[in-house]
Amino acid sequence: MIVSVIVPAFNEAATIAEVLKRVAALDLDTEIIVVDDSSTDETLREIEEVKLPSVKIVRHSTNRGKGAAVRSGLAEATGNIVVIQDGDLEYDPEDFVRLCAPILSGQTRVVYGYRDFSSQTTLLRLGNKFVTFLTNVLYGVAIRDMETCYKMWRREILDSANLTANGFDIEVELTATFVAAGENIVQVPISYEARQAKKLRWWVDGPEAILRLIQYRFFR
Numbered sequence: 001m002i003v004s005v006i007v008p009a010f011n012e013a014a015t016i017a018e019v020l021k022r023v024a025a026l027d028l029d030t031e032i033i034v035v036d037d038s039s040t041d042e043t044l045r046e047i048e049e050v051k052l053p054s055v056k057i058v059r060h061s062t063n064r065g066k067g068a069a070v071r072s073g074l075a076e077a078t079g080n081i082v083v084i085q086d087g088d089l090e091y092d093p094e095d096f097v098r099l100c101a102p103i104l105s106g107q108t109r110v111v112y113g114y115r116d117f118s119s120q121t122t123l124l125r126l127g128n129k130f131v132t133f134l135t136n137v138l139y140g141v142a143i144r145d146m147e148t149c150y151k152m153w154r155r156e157i158l159d160s161a162n163l164t165a166n167g168f169d170i171e172v173e174l175t176a177t178f179v180a181a182g183e184n185i186v187q188v189p190i191s192y193e194a195r196q197a198k199k200l201r202w203w204v205d206g207p208e209a210i211l212r213l214i215q216y217r218f219f220r
Helices: 016-024 043-050 066-076 093-104 122-139 170-180 202-218
Strands: 002-009 029-036 055-059 081-084 110-114 151-154 185-189
Touching: 002 016, 002 066, 002 093, 016 029, 016 043, 016 093, 029 043, 029 066, 043 055, 055 066, 066 081, 066 170, 081 093, 093 110, 093 151, 093 185, 122 170, 122 202, 151 170, 170 202
Parallel strands: 002 029, 002 081, 029 055, 110 185
Antiparallel strands: 081 151, 110 151
């Protein structure tokens, strides 16, 4: 089994090299696809200087957002399993091994890693919980963390899917697509330490997530 790790990165010069080294060190057969979303700092240089043979670099000429980066990564993925890894150190790639287990055993084709939100600010924590609550109400599921970055799935599930999200709404679109396909989403606890400097703009991305949840549920 080859695990394709898609790493969207925008201005992550301080952490991206360490993230890539941690992923490459895992006891898994991985291909790492880093999508530099037109960073304006030294992110691209840091990626290139890591010099890991398993790393493939895709570069956007303009900043297009996390969703667009994930879609670009998917277009390059050849592994049996796909997972998303942020370019910062909020998440621990060591959790990939446990996330893979339910897929490798045949229990499921989709696994979500759910976070302990205690390290987040009150506003972000409440926002995450509300969006997850709304997901469960609208889609009739029991997800614990819809916005989690650690979504892992068998690649063939999305081979024919027409994903269109460009921003953080990719989390909504992936979830809506898995639920519509009737996938059983197994959930596994993961390590998480929130960073203070967030690219997510709650006053924009929060309302957009809500609108997308409604759109994908009723108008797709």
